[in-house]
Amino acid sequence: MENELELFATTAMGLESVAASELKKLGYEQLTVENGKITFPGKLIDISRTNLWLRTADRIRLKIGSFKAMTFDSLFEQTKALPWAEFLPANAAFPVTGKSHQSQLHSVPDCQAIVKKAIVESMKQHYATDWFAEDGPMFKIQVALDKDVATLSIDTSGEGLHKRGYRQLHNQAPLKETLASAMILLSRWTPDRPFVDPFCGSGTLPIEAAMIGQNIAPGFNRSFVSEQWPFFHQKEWEKAREEVEDLANYQQSLMILGSDIDHQMIELSEHNAAEAGFSGLIDFKQMQVADFTTSQEHGCMIGNPPYGERMGDLEQIKQICRDLGELFRRYETWSFYFISSFADFESCFGRKVSKKRKLYNGRIRTDYYQYFGRKHPFTDNTKR
Structure with a gap:
């Protein structure tokens, strides 16, 4: 199958531009960015x-067709007219999922x-x-109706792309790998700078930073449902995986520290780092935020502090914010990035934020x- 296909990457709300930047870096220029997806x-x-390289996308979907459908008859006839046999073998398993938004055909089960x-x-x-x-390879089909336009697509990923394969164990409130990568990419951190996560939990941020720092594709250690598709020659996957291996920089030294007040989280992080292949390359330390010290400059501290939705009481959260603000004042060459739903984060931190993103x-x-x-005297960080 050498014809040009129409693909789209789905993302969590707010990460579209980050995923689009990733696609551009991979050499894809003809992008259409919409809410939750990039075509x-x-x-x-x-x-x-x-599938192998995108760090912030949820899935890669293969678009089969799109059309206006305001009646069930129209949905049926136009779906039937699409070239399904070009993609689905006779023994294909093809479950259908759906969603509907602001459309006359609002009954998802019927659609x-x-x-x-x-x-x-x-x-x-x-x-x-x-x-x-339906006892052959899996083709998960989705019908998505948005303002009476139906889009039919097939999932090429299988499990969500946040499933990197290293985090078999996690804490009760894990940060999704795709969001962790987005936080790092938005910080413009580079592997020649120190990286610290003072709330490492199950180690997601430090591990994602190590993968970014050594240019390791996030999908290198997992499989994808489309690898089993008969029209998909294995040489395509072999070629893509060879590129992953060729571009990885395993010799890149890293200065990454993950810390947490809970010793069980440190053990969990060390286990997950080992699963990802970073045993001994990432430092983990049991420590509270206020005890952090460093002689290094121009570092990057990125974290997901407790903010009351799932853990921690209000006074504890306020104190953590004050401690972070004190670190910012103490280490003026460092940059700090924190995700939080705590409304008073900025006032407790004690400093007006440089930039805020939803x-x-x-x-x-x-x-x-x-x-x-x-700013580092030799680095231009004006484009953040």
């Missing part, structure tokens, strides 16, 4: 590359059933059979507080 043209190899029936009818005509066992930690609406330190 781009590509070939089979690009399904492999984007799913109609799309499923339409695909079956389309495949009956092509394969000249009335029965499909992000979502799961379903929790948060702000990403960014405090820029004094």
Whole structure:
């Protein structure tokens, strides 16, 4: 299959521009950025590359078609007309999920059933059979209706892209890997600078920083559902994985510290770092925020402090914010970045934020507080 495909990367709200920047860095220029997704043209190899390399996307989906559908008959006929047999083999398993937003066809179960029936009818005509066992490779199909426009797509990722394969164990309030990567990329941190996470939990931020620092593709240690698709030649995946190996910089030295007040979190972080291949490359230390000291300059502190939604009492949170503000005043060349839903974060920190960005930690609406330190004399950090 050498024809150009239409692909889109889905993201959490607020991360679209970060994922778009990642795609541009990978060489994709024809991007259409919308709420929760970035659409781009590509070939089979690009399904492999984007699944392996994108740090902030949730999934890569293959678009089969899009059309206006205001009646069930219209949804059925236009779905049936799409070239499903070009993608689905006769033994394909093809469950259908759906969602509807501001559309006349608002019953998602009905839309799913109609799309499923339409695909079956389309495949009956092509394969000249009335029965499909669905015991072959998986093709998860989605019908998404938005303002009466139906988009039919197939998930190429399988498990969400935040599943890197290293975090088998985590704490009760884990930071999603995709969000952690976005926080790091937004900070413009580079591997020649110190990196500190004073609330490391299960180690997600330090591990994602190490992967970014050594240019290790986040999908290098996992599999993807599209690897099993018959029209997808294994050479495409082999080529993409060779690129991952060639571009990794395992010799890049790192100055990464993760600390936490809970010794069990330190043990958990060390375990996850070892699973990711960073045993001994990331330092973990049991320590409270106020005890942090350093002689290094131009470092980057990024963290997800407790903010009352799931843990910690109000006075504890206020004290943590004051401690962070004191560190900022003490280390004027360092930059500080914290995600929080605590409304009084800025006032307790004691300094007006340099920049603030709305992000979502799961379903929790948060702000990403960014405090820029004094610039390195040899680095231009004006474009943050």
